[in-house]
Amino acid sequence: MKLYKKEGNILQILSFSNETVEKGDYLLVEDAEAKKALIVQVIDVQFASIPGVLEELLRSLPDGGELIRGEDIDPLEIAPHITYIQDASLLICKIRATAENENLSPSSSWLPSRSQSTIKKLSLPMLLKLAKVDGKLPIVLGGTKDSSLLTIDASSLDGRLNIITGKKETGKSHLSKLLMVNLVGFKATVVVFDLNGEYLSLGMTTDGKRNAYYDKIHVLTPSQNFKLALNQLNLHVLLGILIHALHLPGTSAREFRRIWQALKERDSLTLHELGETIRNWNCNQHVRDALFSRYHALVNSGFFTDNVAEATLLEECLLKAKENGGAVIVNLRNTSAIDRQIVVEYVLGKLVDSLTSWKLKAVFLFAEEAHLYLRETYWDDIVTRMRHFGIFTTFITNQPDTIRENIYRQADNIFLFNFTNEHDLDVVSRAARVDAETVRSIARDLPPHYCLALGKVVRDFPIVAKVKALDVKTMGETRLFFKD
Amino acid sequence: MVIEQYPITTTPKYNFPHQSMDVTLPQQFIELSLHSLQSVHGQSFQLNQQPIQQINNRGEHPQTLTLRHDPILLEPTHQESIVAAVDTSTIKIAETTAGIVIAVRGANVWKQNKTYRYTRLGPFIFHVTEENKREVYNTLERAYFGYPYEHNHQGTPNLMQMPTRIASLLERWLQTMLSKTLDNALILFDGSLTSGTADTPTQRMKEILGAARKRGNIVLAFSKVTTLRVNGHLITDLLPEHKPPYLLEAAGLTLKPPMVLLGDVYVAKLTKGNLAFRLDIDREIPFEPRIEAVRRLLGNDLFTESYPETLRLAHILCTFTANEVLAMRHFVTRRYGLQIINRPDMHRLLFGPFGKGESYS
Numbered sequence: 108m109k110l111y112k113k114e115g116n117i118l119q120i121l122s123f124s125n126e127t128v129e130k131g132d133y134l135l136v137e138d139a140e141a142k143k144a145l146i147v148q149v150i151d152v153q154f155a156s157i158p159g160v161l162e163e164l165l166r167s168l169p170d171g172g173e174l175i176r177g178e179d180i181d182p183l184e185i186a187p188h189i190t191y192i193q194d195a196s197l198l199i200c201k202i203r204a205t206a207e208n209e210n211l212s213p214s215s216s217w218l219p220s221r222s223q224s225t226i227k228k229l230s231l232p233m234l235l236k237l238a239k240v241d242g243k244l245p246i247v248l249g250g251t252k253d254s255s256l257l258t259i260d261a262s263s264l265d266g267r268l269n270i271i272t273g274k275k276e277t278g279k280s281h282l283s284k285l286l287m288v289n290l291v292g293f294k295a296t297v298v299v300f301d302l303n304g305e306y307l308s309l310g311m312t313t314d315g316k317r318n319a320y321y322d323k324i325h326v327l328t329p330s331q332n333f334k335l336a337l338n339q340l341n342l343h344v345l346l347g348i349l350i351h352a353l354h355l356p357g358t359s360a361r362e363f364r365r366i367w368q369a370l371k372e373r374d375s376l377t378l379h380e381l382g383e384t385i386r387n388w389n390c391n392q393h394v395r396d397a398l399f400s401r402y403h404a405l406v407n408s409g410f411f412t413d414n415v416a417e418a419t420l421l422e423e424c425l426l427k428a429k430e431n432g433g434a435v436i437v438n439l440r441n442t443s444a445i446d447r448q449i450v451v452e453y454v455l456g457k458l459v460d461s462l463t464s465w466k467l468k469a470v471f472l473f474a475e476e477a478h479l480y481l482r483e484t485y486w487d488d489i490v491t492r493m494r495h496f497g498i499f500t501t502f503i504t505n506q507p508d509t510i511r512e513n514i515y516r517q518a519d520n521i522f523l524f525n526f527t528n529e530h531d532l533d534v535v536s537r538a539a540r541v542d543a544e545t546v547r548s549i550a551r552d553l554p555p556h557y558c559l560a561l562g563k564v565v566r567d568f569p570i571v572a573k574v575k576a577l578d579v580k581t582m583g584e585t586r587l588f589f590k591d
Numbered sequence: 592m593v594i595e596q597y598p599i600t601t602t603p604k605y606n607f608p609h610q611s612m613d614v615t616l617p618q619q620f621i622e623l624s625l626h627s628l629q630s631v632h633g634q635s636f637q638l639n640q641q642p643i644q645q646i647n648n649r650g651e652h653p654q655t656l657t658l659r660h661d662p663i664l665l666e667p668t669h670q671e672s673i674v675a676a677v678d679t680s681t682i683k684i685a686e687t688t689a690g691i692v693i694a695v696r697g698a699n700v701w702k703q704n705k706t707y708r709y710t711r712l713g714p715f716i717f718h719v720t721e722e723n724k725r726e727v728y729n730t731l732e733r734a735y736f737g738y739p740y741e742h743n744h745q746g747t748p749n750l751m752q753m754p755t756r757i758a759s760l761l762e763r764w765l766q767t768m769l770s771k772t773l774d775n776a777l778i779l780f781d782g783s784l785t786s787g788t789a790d791t792p793t794q795r796m797k798e799i800l801g802a803a804r805k806r807g808n809i810v811l812a813f814s815k816v817t818t819l820r821v822n823g824h825l826i827t828d829l830l831p832e833h834k835p836p837y838l839l840e841a842a843g844l845t846l847k848p849p850m851v852l853l854g855d856v857y858v859a860k861l862t863k864g865n866l867a868f869r870l871d872i873d874r875e876i877p878f879e880p881r882i883e884a885v886r887r888l889l890g891n892d893l894f895t896e897s898y899p900e901t902l903r904l905a906h907i908l909c910t911f912t913a914n915e916v917l918a919m920r921h922f923v924t925r926r927y928g929l930q931i932i933n934r935p936d937m938h939r940l941l942f943g944p945f946g947k948g949e950s951y952s
Contacts, residue, residue: 159912
């Protein structure tokens with residue numbers, strides 16, 4: 108390999124057919140004189156612009172587009188040399204860091220010698236060692252191309268905003284499960300908004316037996332084993348549901364506050380009493396109608412109950428998880444859009460409460476297709492305010508444009524699966540921790556189950572890995588018509 | 592001096608329409624090529640991409656030349672005939688401290704049963720120095736002629752003439768092979784049928800044409816460029832208002848001895864378009880068969896701007912592309928340990944942007 112050109116932080120390297128280099132590989136451009144080396148990543152492999160190649164190709168096709176047949180008597184065997192030159196490739200590489208005395212710096216301000224530099228492949232274990240991608244809380248993400256393991260540190264997810272994205276059936280949920288169970292293994296508290304019921308059997312192995320996480324997985328299905336009694340609720344949590352999920356106008360909300368105070372003073376915070384009070388409350392008819400319609404929405408959701416024994420305390424599950432680590436799976440499958448928003452409003456409000464009062468230290472929140480249940484204002488809340496409370500979110504989506512641009516800009520880690528659509532790639536490439544060329548070039552060619560890890564987990568060295576298999580029972584498979 | 596024998600044999604088969612083949616020359620080419628390259632081992636060389644231009648200074652005397660105004664009108668004859676063509680190419684690929692490294696390649700193309708086929712020989716790479724040029728050339732001459740160059744020439748060729756001389760030698764050999772192996776075919780040469788120059792000895796050309804005639808072949812030589820003029824105008828520009836294809840016969844061309852014209856000269860305008868070419872036809876062929884030969888050519892080959900496709904392919908196939916030059920440099924660098932050096936370009940050095948003579952990349 109030979110150094111050819113440097114433009115900005117793009118390095119072009121000439122490579123020959125006997126040197127097998129692929130997209131995603133790392134190279135070390137070492138300048139012995141300068142005692143420094145550039146660590147570069149191949150983001151594209153192109154044909155080198157060899158003079159005369161066009162003529163070479165054209166003259167083999169002059170006979171009406173068919174190959175002209177003949178015999179080449181090439182006694183000196185020059186033909187392999189022609190092929191060698193013709194097949195030369197140009198590696199478009201992104202400079203990732205400068206290595207100097209085993210220390211890495213993100214600088215690309217120096218220029219290695221074009222004639223004297225040596226270029227060799229940098230194995231991933233060596234790169235990970237140089238980049239110090241290790242730690243005390245290892246999560247094996249999967250295998251890399253050179254048969255080494257990509258191990259990230261769980262603490263690099265701590266306090267971070269993560270995004271897992273890729274097109275359908277590329278393995279996003281699988282990776283989120285992997286991260287989740289590993290976090291649980293390190294005694295972390297995890298809350299999952301499970302839109303398709305995919306996480307319900309995380310406590311079971313593929314053959315249906317209980318696994319090590321069985322006791323740590325708490326599945327809450329709204330209106331089944333997850334119900335609330337009104338007296339367990341704080342007013343501001345319920346108001347949050349009414350205003351944000353059920354769009355209760357401000358005037359009506361003020362009236363509801365008065366009704367709530369009255370019921371609380373009478374110690375009769377039940378659904379039945381709430382309905383009766385609204386019915387008899389002395390207020391404008393329109394306000395009453397507005398309150399009644401929301402009341403019926405709450406009742407019809409089945410999420411609220413007057414039977415305290417029936418009510419599950421989310422807080423209890425969270426506290427259990429806090430002790431030994433655990434995951435609270437909020438099963439949103441078969442839940443209507445309005446009910447989903449009610450449940451999510453409640454869970455998020457409750458989490459903020461618990462975190463504010465330091466009942467919980469921090470929570471890792473996994474939100475699948477969050478645009479289907481998160482209200483507009485929550486996005487900013489999650490990446491700014493809630494992060495300070497200790498809610499560290501991982502968004503999982505196959506529609507990257509449903510996540511706002513500011514979320515991408517603030518994302519600390521991105522786990523990117525295959526995308527072929529230019530628009531999707533454009534959206535993801537807005538992330539601050541990654542350059543657009545890398546995303547566009549590498550993500551487009553990722554096979555299923557291969558993920559490009561970007562951000563702090565890999566110390567800003569984008570690495571491709573095949574996500575390792577997980578011995579948990581898979582759920583959420585697509586229901587098929589043509590299946591026995 | 593005895594040339595070291597290398598364990599190399601030429602390819603036993605040679606896909607011409609006929610079987611008997613004299614392989615002496617390619618054998619000598621290979622041996623000489625390898626032998627000459629041995630001498631460059633470890634030397635440094637400078638890249639030089641200046642192509643070698645064949646200088647067409649024939650010493651033809653056009654003062655007496657006339658061009659008949661009546662065109663010889665042609666109708667294509669679709670009688671099946673083999674059309675074959677020969678061309679060679681040479682390029683200087685580098686300079687060493689002792690001489691030059693050149694490459695030579697030749698191609699025979701023939702059209703038979705509406706299909707073009709080719710045989711391409713080379714590239715042969717030679718390191719030619721003042722010391723070995725005589726040995727190189729004489730060995731090739733001996734292989735072809737049976738006697739060395741000095742036998743009928745004064746001194747040895749100039750070093751800078753060596754590439755074209757070696758290429759001409761290969762071209763004559765390829766022409767001989769076609770003449771001796773084809774029957775009743777049309778053989779197309781690149782250039783004229785003027786002989787008596789250092790590159791084209793008269794005797795050799797006569798032998799080639801004689802061998803061709805003996806087997807019923809007719810040689811048609813197309814010149815891409817001509818210097819022949821009538822009344823100050825190039826003969827290929829003096830075209831009558833007539834629908835092609837046709838020939839214009841030129842007469843009265845005399846050559847300064849020892850040069851001899853072995854063909855009769857025509858201007859061939861074979862298709863619509865702007866171009867016409869000088870066409871030399873073996874003068875030993877009677878008028879009728881030679882016109883018939885051009886008609887057969889029209890009926891059996893494709894034409895681009897009056898130029899036959901078979902000859903065009905021969906030219907294309909033997910021409911060196913930049914890619915091949917790189918590959919040959921790679922070959923000599925790897926196999927013979929030559930080191931590439933960049934010697935300053937004196938034109939550039941002295942005259943800056945005005946120095947456009949020598950250049951290297």
